[in-house]
Amino acid sequence: MIKRIVMVAVMLGFSGPATADALFDFYSARVSPIIQNNCAGWHVASGQAGGTRLVDKKSTALSGQQANFDLLVGFINAGNGAYLLSKGRGNSHQGGNRLSNQDEYNALSDFIDQVEAQASDSDGDGLATDEDNCPDISNVDQADLDQDGSGDACDDDIDGDGLSNDDEALKETDPRSVDSDGDGVADDQDLFPNNATESSDRDADGVGDNSDAFPDDPAETSDADNDEVGDNADQFDDDPNESIDTDGDGLGNNADLDDDGDGWTDLEEQMDKTNPLSNFSCRSGCYGFDIDQNGRTDALTDGLLMIRYLFGFEGSALSTGAVASVKADWGASEISGYLRAAESDLDIDGDESAKALSDGLLFLRYAFGFRDNALISGALGANASRKDSAEIQAYIESRLDLDSCVAVWLAGS
Secondary structure, eight states: OHHHHHHHHHHTTOSSSOOHHHHHHHIIIIIHHHIIIIITTTSSTTSTTTTSSOOOOOOOSHHHHHHHHHHHHHHIIIIIHHHHHHHHTTTTOTTOOOOOSHHHHHHHHHHHHHHHHHHTOTTSSSSOGGGOSSTTSOOTTOOOTTOSSSOTTTOSSTTOSSSOHHHHHHHTOOTTOSSTTOSSSOTTTOSSTTOTTOOOOTTOSSSOTTTOSSTTOTTOOOOTTOSSSOTTTOTTTTOTTOOOOTTOSSSOTTTOSSTTOSSSOHHHHHHHTOOTTOTTOOSTTOOOSOTTOSSSOOIIIIIHHHHHHHTTOOTHHHHTTOOOOOOTTOOHHHHHHHHHHTGGGGOTTOSSSOOIIIIIHHHHHHHHTOOTHHHHTTTSOTTOSOOSHHHHHHHHHTTTOOHHHHHHHHHHO
């Protein structure tokens, strides 16, 4: 059927299947003369065939041709194409053979074929709807790149790669190529479909794994000095010998003799067994429970600060309403650092771990005046090495009046 329609269109002189305008033009040139010369004398209202289904107008004017065209098309679309040809040849036709030669027969036959094709062709491309891979959109070439049965003109995924044409437009990929960048990874699997050197991004940082110096670290992508420390974390990203400056003095720790800037060299701190990377680290035994540095130990300040710290509070959540100190430079960050550096001293029950519901509770009870069994009941860790109230009380009291140590610690901070 398709070949026949296209062949007829070519014979009629159309560049493709006949449009409505082209078909009317053909009717005017080839079919209307047959109607006017051979039929209209009888098939008019006053003629011998005036009572038949075909009542033409005896007119060559445009309006008359249009009326006769519409009448003939309607007659053919009612399923009378073959009947019309048969009658025209004189079969059961009182007027006899009205198609005087083969050319006239061919012209009428070709016209009928085109009318019937249009009737079954919703998009007017000359292809019957049931044979058209885009029945609602004209596509004479029937191109179907992905061979999915849906023509390219109406296929929302022309290349069949799993990305719609709209998605490909957003990604600026080629809707007619499964692999736009030609890297062997299909566009719907390629995180970088327009970059032939990249296709994956394990840490989802937006930089392809091949270019990412740290493909499993979303916080880092480059290492300018090749020291294996990412540039974002590297405080000296152009110096392969340095990466950290703990005290912020502009001198990297490898070259700095006093990394934490507390006034004691790293070597001195190693000898004293203090932390050379923390200016909150003091010599052994210098920690005091006067955490807010107001000159005394109180339950609702020092006790609350300790238990909040052990529960994980930081910043204002740690210090708000729990600091009685008037020291301008003694805020939440200083308190956190002080407690963090002395965390081993916070292990009151000696179980090698400082916990809120054991060590924190013990200190809070002591500060509230609890003694003897009331001090320790239900507050000792399962592996506590200090198990009676006298040991607990002695441990706390040895760390109450340590102003000289605190002064040394403050000087370092």
